[in-house]
Amino acid sequence: MLTAATFAAITTEIMPVGLLRPMSESFGVDEATVGLLVSVYALAVTVLALPVTLATTRMPRKRLLVGTLVAYAASNLVIALAPTFALAAVGRGIGGLAHAVFFSVVTSYASELVPHHLVGRALAIVYAGTAVGSILGLPLATTIGTTFGWPVAFLAVAGVTVLLAALALALPSVAGSPAQVGISLRTWWRRGLMTVASANGMLYLGHFALYTFITPLLLTVGVSLGAVGPALLLFGVAGIVGLWISGAFVDRRPRRLMLALTALLLLALVALAVLVPSGSLVGVLVACCVWTLTLGALPSLFMTAAVRTGGAPPDIVGALINMFSNIGISAGAAVGGLVFTAAGIGALPVFALVLVAASLALMLVARRRAFPPGAPRPPAAL
Numbered sequence: 001m002l003t004a005a006t007f008a009a010i011t012t013e014i015m016p017v018g019l020l021r022p023m024s025e026s027f028g029v030d031e032a033t034v035g036l037l038v039s040v041y042a043l044a045v046t047v048l049a050l051p052v053t054l055a056t057t058r059m060p061r062k063r064l065l066v067g068t069l070v071a072y073a074a075s076n077l078v079i080a081l082a083p084t085f086a087l088a089a090v091g092r093g094i095g096g097l098a099h100a101v102f103f104s105v106v107t108s109y110a111s112e113l114v115p116h117h118l119v120g121r122a123l124a125i126v127y128a129g130t131a132v133g134s135i136l137g138l139p140l141a142t143t144i145g146t147t148f149g150w151p152v153a154f155l156a157v158a159g160v161t162v163l164l165a166a167l168a169l170a171l172p173s174v175a176g177s178p179a180q181v182g183i184s185l186r187t188w189w190r191r192g193l194m195t196v197a198s199a200n201g202m203l204y205l206g207h208f209a210l211y212t213f214i215t216p217l218l219l220t221v222g223v224s225l226g227a228v229g230p231a232l233l234l235f236g237v238a239g240i241v242g243l244w245i246s247g248a249f250v251d252r253r254p255r256r257l258m259l260a261l262t263a264l265l266l267l268a269l270v271a272l273a274v275l276v277p278s279g280s281l282v283g284v285l286v287a288c289c290v291w292t293l294t295l296g297a298l299p300s301l302f303m304t305a306a307v308r309t310g311g312a313p314p315d316i317v318g319a320l321i322n323m324f325s326n327i328g329i330s331a332g333a334a335v336g337g338l339v340f341t342a343a344g345i346g347a348l349p350v351f352a353l354v355l356v357a358a359s360l361a362l363m364l365v366a367r368r369r370a371f372p373p374g375a376p377r378p379p380a381a382l
Contacts, residue, residue, distance in 0.1 A: 001167055002106050003129040005069060008161050009102050010133025011141055012072050012095055013041055013329075015157065018142030018232060019150045020215050021225065026150065027085040032337035034085075035212050037092050042330030044096025046323055052097070053104040053319035061112075061174040065105050069165035071098035076158035080151040100322070107303065107318030112174050123307065124247040127300035131246075135239030135292055139232030142215075146229060188320075192366065193311030197324040199362040200302040203262070204328025206355030207295060209336030210269070210348045214288075220345050222281045231285065238289035242296025254308075258301050262360045265294040269353035277346040299325075 016023060016038055020031040027034070056064055071094060078091030110126040145153035188194045210217070215228055223231050242261070249257050268290040275283040306317045339347050 006129030011137030038333040042326035045326035048100035049323035080154035104318035108315035111314035135236035143229030191311035201324035202359040206352040208332030235292040239296030246297035272349035
């Protein structure tokens with residue numbers, strides 16, 4: 001159930017990525033402007049994740065989860081019925097508010113339902129939904145939107161989230177924190193939590209600077225508009241492989257796995273930087289498969305690494321990683337749009353690989369304070 005909920009949440013977040021062209025034609029704006037719908041959503045999460053999570057730490061988790069799923073449904077409904085781009089942006093803001101608290105809730109839920117030494121496996125299962133949302137939810141929504149009209153895709157996801165809200169009522173109850181949780185930046189830095197969050201944010205910035213414009217990238221190398229959805233499904237198969245790798249090895253060699261996958265992502269971006277300008281269709285498709293394989297695994301690995309620092313309780317960790325992820329998403333979509341407009345689609349892989357290289361460098365030098373290779377540490381007292 002929690003995995004399905006994260007699937008719906010991520011599909012809601014990134015759905016405009018696959019529908020840039022039909023939405024731009026409908027609203028009468030260019031594709032880079034429609035890409036700002038991703039930034040609006042992510043900006044709301046960035047601003048609200050920590051304060052909303054802190055304000056709701058005492059609330060029962062089930063009630064909060066149901067509320068966020070209903071808000072997701074309302075967001076998608078507003079966008080589907082929006083007559084103007086401005087109203088669609090308002091709908092994205094509603095979704096951003098729900099997203100601001102959603103991942104702190106599911107992180108806390110998953111951590112409370114299993115023994116401490118199995119938290120990594122539990123988070124990998126729950127956060128599998130984020131990977132499946134990116135690699136399967138997006139292409140499915142894209143296919144629906146390009147076949148039946150983009151509003152139908154938003155209506156479909158709204159219906160799914162309403163169904164999940166009803167199913168969530170059957171989940172076991174998990175109480176909120178008995179006392180108000182505080183913030184200790186000193187503890188977060190000392191335990192390595194901020195280092196993990198920063199590396200995560202840089203990787204997301206590079207990823208979404210390019211991924212926001214995956215549709216025009218594919219169109220540039222010869223993929224037809226009707227084939228974009230199937231192409232994204234192909235990438236999804238690779239992402240499922242990455243997801244399996246994450247679940248199988250997250251509790252064994254997490255540091256080595258993160259370093260290897262991030263290095264592989266870097267190589268895929270180097271290949272795209274060379275192949276996109278040359279128009280190599282097959283080469284671009286292969287490189288994109290490698291790219292999405294790594295992104296199938298990395299989100300749950302980052303969350304597990306953050307929880308294992310013991311820098312904060314799981315709900316606060318979830319909010320912090322969510323916030324930094326969305327800083328990367330909002331900045332990546334916005335700056336990616338500027339790079340796309342100024343230098344063309346071929347410049348985006350170069351921009352992305354620089355940021356992923358910075359993330360990898362931070363992982364390499366942060367061995368003592370973050371990305372621990374061994375057993376998880378207990379949460380710090382704040």
